Amino acid sequence: MHRVVVLALDGVYPFELGIPKRIFDSAGSRYEVLTCSADGGPVRTCADFTITVEHGPEALRTADTVVIPPYDLALTTPSLPRSVLEALALIRPGTRIVSICTGAFVLAAAGLLDGRRATTHWQLADHFRALFPRVTLDPDVLFVDDGDILTSAGAASGVDVCLHIVRADHGSAAANRVARLCVVPPWRDGGQAQYIEAPVPDPTTTGTAPTRHWALENLHLPLTLDTLAEHARMSRRTFARRFGSEVGMSPGRWLIAQRVERARQLLESSELSVDHIAGRVGFATGTSLRQHFHSSLGVAPLAYRRTFRMSTDDRAYA
Structure with a gap:
């Protein structure tokens, strides 16, 4: 213990x-x-x-x-x-x-x-x-x-x-x-920037949370800033500015972080190949996933899987 x-x-x-x-x-x-x-x-x-x-x-x-x-x-x-x-x-x-x-x-x-x-x-x-x-x-x-x-x-x-x-x-x-x-989130998006004192947004405006929720359900799609802004019904510039103030990072960085996190979960809980996981989480190739995974976590996907692979007993309670 x-x-x-x-x-x-x-x-x-x-x-x-x-x-x-x-x-x-x-x-x-x-x-x-x-x-x-x-x-x-x-x-x-x-x-x-x-x-x-x-x-x-x-x-x-x-x-x-x-x-x-x-x-x-x-x-x-x-x-x-x-x-x-x-x-x-x-x-x-x-x-x-x-x-x-x-x-x-x-x-x-x-x-x-x-x-x-x-x-x-x-x-x-x-x-x-x-x-x-x-x-x-x-x-x-x-x-x-x-x-x-x-x-x-x-x-x-x-x-x-x-x-x-x-x-x-x-x-x-x-x-x-x-x-x-x-009853807490397993991880929180962004950093402290989202909590630093800032002007309170106009309550009549729409935030980016619904679009973030939609993106998480569609990570396999080729999401771009234009795609996200269109979903939020905002201009590219307005969406990027509002996203940064709410989340503390750019939409592109946030998408990469979410895709790496989803890949990490699949590496632990499935037998899928790295190339298959890349497609499931929205990376164009397995090479792209490997690069972003190593940049974020400092380890290759397969090395991560060997370290954190769930046992059968663990999977039953996941």
Whole structure:
């Protein structure tokens, strides 16, 4: 069983503190989730209550994955309390470490993000860069997977990164089951750009959501910007602008991402050849699928299939 230890720091946000337990427990008996504090004592939350956790920092020695939820922004500084540094020092080399929102400030202050790509809440990007110039911050994404360290943006992106971990550990079918149990989307389109403050659109205008839904049902078709704009009854320019503001990426990039995701599901759940899957998801050739798949996931389709192929038992519950 994979042990996840959640480190609750003073000023912790209760909602995000509970995300790892909710997501990983929904994956069945694959994970065990423990919660600890840096000194073994009660933890003050950012709300009007204090919590008592069951474990002290020694639990970090036994972790396969450590999650650091966000804490009060007023407490984010370039340095960390001694108790927190000592707790982080207990984490074994090679342990996967995950931060949610301002949890990235903890990792950066400990020097764990130097020279790495990371993210945090878009609203804190300038503050983060000023404190930690050695970190390559990408505030446009929901999470960053940098191997043994993963960082995520605000609040619900903690759900996104935990589902991503389940998917990486056990495949898309397992992550999709968890998402259904928790009544959340198995993945979200776009990045943080769609959540950045922007003028509220005129309620009389029509968004691109119906066309996106239609496109997902017709990925096998040769969809173009003209096709999508025509379906939405908009000009090319209006559709592209509105799509970008709603989704955070261009229609072309979004289509490729959806086709790669559908291909990933078929690689896991079917015996179809790569060329056949390419046609099913809208890539002109198997070569095109291989190129986009490798560009998105860093691995060839057949190598991905060997790693994440569902067993017969798994397929029965998909």
